[in-house]
Amino acid sequence: MNEQNKTHQRLDYKVIVDMIKPQSRVLDLGCGDGELLYLLKDNKQCQGTGVEIDEKAIYECVEKGLTVLHEDIQSSLKDYSDKRFDYVILNESLQQVMNPRETILEALRVGKKVIVGIPNFCQIISRFQIFFFGRVPVTKELPYEWYNTPNVRFFSLKDFRQFCRMNNITIIKERGIGFNKEIAGFKNLLANFGIYLLEQ
Amino acid sequence: MIKVESKFFTCCEPPNELVLKSGEKFGPITLAYETYGQLNEDKSNAILVCHALSGDAHAAGLHEGDSKPGWWDIMIGPEKAFDTDKYFVICSNVLGSCKGSTGPNTINPETGKPYGLSFPVVTIRDMVNAQKLLIDHLGIKKLLSVAGGSMGGLQVLKWSVHYPESIKSAVVIATNYRHNAQQIALNEVGRQAIMADPDWQKGDYYGKSIPARGLALARMIGHITYMSDKSMEKKFGRQLKDKEKVGYDFSIDFQVENYLKYRGDSFVQRFDANSYLYITKAIDYFDMTEKKSLIETFSETSAAFLVMTFTSDWLYPPHQLKQLVKALKTNDIDVTNIVIESNYGHDAFLIEQKEQTRVISPFLARIKKERTW
Numbered sequence: 399m400n401e402q403n404k405t406h407q408r409l410d411y412k413v414i415v416d417m418i419k420p421q422s423r424v425l426d427l428g429c430g431d432g433e434l435l436y437l438l439k440d441n442k443q444c445q446g447t448g449v450e451i452d453e454k455a456i457y458e459c460v461e462k463g464l465t466v467l468h469e470d471i472q473s474s475l476k477d478y479s480d481k482r483f484d485y486v487i488l489n490e491s492l493q494q495v496m497n498p499r500e501t502i503l504e505a506l507r508v509g510k511k512v513i514v515g516i517p518n519f520c521q522i523i524s525r526f527q528i529f530f531f532g533r534v535p536v537t538k539e540l541p542y543e544w545y546n547t548p549n550v551r552f553f554s555l556k557d558f559r560q561f562c563r564m565n566n567i568t569i570i571k572e573r574g575i576g577f578n579k580e581i582a583g584f585k586n587l588l589a590n591f592g593i594y595l596l597e598q
Numbered sequence: 599m600i601k602v603e604s605k606f607f608t609c610c611e612p613p614n615e616l617v618l619k620s621g622e623k624f625g626p627i628t629l630a631y632e633t634y635g636q637l638n639e640d641k642s643n644a645i646l647v648c649h650a651l652s653g654d655a656h657a658a659g660l661h662e663g664d665s666k667p668g669w670w671d672i673m674i675g676p677e678k679a680f681d682t683d684k685y686f687v688i689c690s691n692v693l694g695s696c697k698g699s700t701g702p703n704t705i706n707p708e709t710g711k712p713y714g715l716s717f718p719v720v721t722i723r724d725m726v727n728a729q730k731l732l733i734d735h736l737g738i739k740k741l742l743s744v745a746g747g748s749m750g751g752l753q754v755l756k757w758s759v760h761y762p763e764s765i766k767s768a769v770v771i772a773t774n775y776r777h778n779a780q781q782i783a784l785n786e787v788g789r790q791a792i793m794a795d796p797d798w799q800k801g802d803y804y805g806k807s808i809p810a811r812g813l814a815l816a817r818m819i820g821h822i823t824y825m826s827d828k829s830m831e832k833k834f835g836r837q838l839k840d841k842e843k844v845g846y847d848f849s850i851d852f853q854v855e856n857y858l859k860y861r862g863d864s865f866v867q868r869f870d871a872n873s874y875l876y877i878t879k880a881i882d883y884f885d886m887t888e889k890k891s892l893i894e895t896f897s898e899t900s901a902a903f904l905v906m907t908f909t910s911d912w913l914y915p916p917h918q919l920k921q922l923v924k925a926l927k928t929n930d931i932d933v934t935n936i937v938i939e940s941n942y943g944h945d946a947f948l949i950e951q952k953e954q955t956r957v958i959s960p961f962l963a964r965i966k967k968e969r970t971w
Contacts, residue, residue: 460936
């Protein structure tokens with residue numbers, strides 16, 4: 399997990415934990431330090447597996463008593479049979495993979511449900527920055543400059559909804575987070591983070 | 599540091615010999631072993647540690663009068679990865695070795711002479727079967743974990759497949775699920791070095807001149823494969839040995855030459871050439887895909903796995919063991935893996951204390967807590 403969206407981190411975990419039924423089997427792709435999986439194991443008695451590419455984060459996961467695989471998200475999914483997990487989580491990781499479409503479809507293959515957490519690159523503050531300053535936005539939630547960002551895909555919540563429609567993916571739930579709270583309406587304008595419960 | 603001593607366990611006395619993988623029956627068998635820590639009342643805290651090619655039962659602590667601790671002392675002891683305040687750690691010398699267990703330099707009770715080449719060719723499976731008899735003898739029904747690096751890791755894999763009901767977890771480090779061509783090739787060069795030494799005398803050298811040059815050469819080759827270009831460059835560079843400039847002769851010029859010579863010569867003092875042949879052969883015969891695919895091989899396994907490799911290990915590169923991780927994942931086995939950044943090459947598992955401890959220690963704690971059956 400990267401540093402971006404640190405402010406709403408607790409909140410996005412809370413939203414995701416709420417979405418998951420107790421005792422589920424969960425695969426967290428790009429699990430970072432394993433905090434979310436730890437919460438799921440602790441609060442919902444879930445059986446979790448993490449996937450993470452950063453060696454330092456692996457130690458933190460193992461120290462939390464988690465099962466974790468040191469590998470990249472895309473190749474990791476290939477080894478699993480269909481619908482192996484109740485939930486596959488892609489929280490703050492989709493914007494960093496080269497083939498997001500393939501990754502989501504693979505996640506939907508191995509998971510009965512998929513939870514995706516994505517930063518909204520078209521939140522109002524970003525729009526202001528582009529419009530008034532004529533520069534690529536740098537915000538509290540998306541703190542990177544163009545030359546050092548780990549993000550390789552830039553999209554909005556609206557883009558993501560359209561993507562789901564085009565790929566016959568059902569959005570069961572959509573939750574938005576912005577200004578450190580849940581956003582009920584105008585999410586694509588006000589939320590800087592969107593969390594989706596998906597099914598196919 | 600704790601003072602320890604080796605113990606001995608003898609089994610498979612005729613007519614109850616061990617049936618080897620080759621079909622041959624063999625006995626009696628003595629295994630040298632050491633234990634560290636206390637076995638708890640319900641015997642649920644035992645961990646078997648398996649050693650590598652030239653290792654022995656002396657994994658930790660000090661022998662009386664010795665200044666050098668056991669080969670994995672960085673990992674085994676109070677508050678270490680294999681915490682002897684919590685766990686009962688066992689290490690036994692493998693069948694075919696020369697460090698107290700029955701091997702080619704053991705006296706054959708039938709002839710009163712060392713076995714030499716009449717010692718049967720043993721496999722990793724046979725080594726593990728003998729270890730199982732020791733674990734039974736100690737009254738342990740289920741091991742909390744079996745752990746090992748290099749050839750030790752091969753033994754762990756055999757344990758997990760052939761005695762799945764006897765282990766709760768497996769710690770597999772810097773090894774492979776089968777010996778591949780390059781690994782066999784390197785072992786074969788070592789064997790040829792020994793067998794080309796006239797003093798080898800078809801293995802019948804006991805009490806005579808030993809094949810010291812051949813064995814030293816085998817060890818020199820081995821040592822190169824245990825390091826990495828980076829670790830060698832850092833340790834030796836082009837430094838000269840006790841001279842200002844190169845000698846323009848074939849004496850030792852470079853530090854690295856001197857180091858290898860020292861390593862080779864000291865190995866001859868502590869290891870038997872025939873054991874080197876037998877054990878490297880056992881390693882080369884190792885193949886978890888011999889009868890079935892890797893995925894099918896592990897289909898009956900129930901242990902939780904911890905698989906560790908090191909970035910600069912070119913003898914057992916991480917991508918090979920990744921195949922094992924994939925097979926375990928496919929079988930829905932609880933597997934954790936990590937590729938540790940290290941410059942120490944294959945030897946990293948004997949050196950990288952901090953990183954390995956950070957993974958092994960919480961892994962074992964989890965197994966102890968969660969796998970209570």
